[in-house]
Amino acid sequence: MLANIFQYSFIVRGLEAGIIVAIIAPLIGIFLVLKRYSLIADTLSHVSLAGIAIGLLLGINPVLTALAAAVVASLGIERLRTSKKVYGESALALFLSGSLALAVVILSLAHGFNANLFGYLFGSIVTVTDSDVWTILTLALLVILTLGIFYKALVYVTFDEEAAKVSGVPVRLVNTVLIILAALTVALAIPIVGVLLIAALIVIPVVTALQLKKSFLVSIVYAEIFSILSVVAGILVSFYGNLATGGTIVLIMLAIFTGVFIFGKK
């Protein structure tokens, strides 16, 4: 039975893209979660939805327009937040509702791509194209490389921003880099789990790993294991059970979280 699955190239593409996203998401997620910034993933995913709507309207690859929208919005959010005139969460709320409104208005302007849009909302491996896999792979390498360069500074800023600043770490640059990477990750994960579920992919494996109370590096390794496991299992289960892929992945993640939370180390 299992041999059959690889006859379908869309499943192979889905697995490839899924594993790439599963590797990236917790790497960004661990910094966002520890900075109490989990909700930014949700906000950026709604911004990406507006980007996708623009892409579908103009006939451009929606992954690219989602990417552009998410990066621009992430810089706007960071700007608003550091201005201190708007609370961090309020900045997120402004962008979340604003971009959802924009997406809905654009979608009401143009009809005829509703089926496609459903895939972007909830994620569907059928919508992953070869060009998506290449886009995702390229961006993933960019994200990993940048994280490698900024890793130490990111850990320091996440743990103690003030002390990091005194140590000469360019805190503002590091925060901007993180939020842009978050935007890239959200936009590139959308074809896999969909706009509505991307936040889960970034947040849940990390929150699960944090329950185990390990060092930073070991926590990342555990988050990676939970993430890849959930995505691969989710894709396979949804294929055989004819279920929505994104939802299946998230439910598996939540099941792992529940198990770890109950039986994990105190």
Add this chain to the structure above:
Amino acid sequence: MHKVDHNKNIIEVENVSFGYDRKENVLEDITLAIHKGDYIGLVGPNGAGKTTLLKAMLNLVTPQKGKVKLFGTDIANFEEWQRIGYIPQKAVHFDANFPASVWEVVMMGRSANKKFFQRTKGADRVAVEEALRKVGMWENKDRLIGDLSGGQQQRVFIARALVNDPEVIFLDEPTTGVDRHTQDSFYALLKKLNQDLGITLVLVSHDIERLTQEVMHIACVDKTLTCHVSPEEYLAESQSLHVRGEDVKIITHHHHT
């Protein structure tokens, strides 16, 4: 005001005034010089601006008036931050669930300055080990920072500050919420850093009684600089004020913890 006799000022605060936003000034016309090898306590009541003064010396706040120099360089142009160690007040109130081992916390100190994008190297490992040994925490290197006692955590933060061989360490209320016995060994460690390693220490605290037994100089901050004296002079002065029946505001504030 007591004039410090010294050969080299490493921190110079000149006529500094600072206020948050457009509100009333927190600091007003403060002039203070700290020389190499000094061990100085910044004291004053809560809200008197002592932490703000410390932040001004670290470029974490920018004074509206006056200037601050570190090692003779105007703070705006100062780049050799590896010469400076800092232990924020927050260090003792950090997120206890943060997933970091003692080793990882001290290694953070090595992300300083232009090295921030480099990979961990042999020199970093050696520096981290040395710093942890100096504070007696090497055996705990693999434990999680959140699992340590308050006193042990402080030692780790000292190690993080030590990891770049700094010439001066700034500490903001380091003994808050730590029991008497732990405080004793903490102050003993500070004395060792100051006397054996020649590290200049700038310490903010409201525990004046204790500070007078430890430091070389006391600077009283209450918006302005109200004294800059030796502990003996401070005690003598507050004694005489007391005898004359004047309100010694500062000395009544050492019970907050």
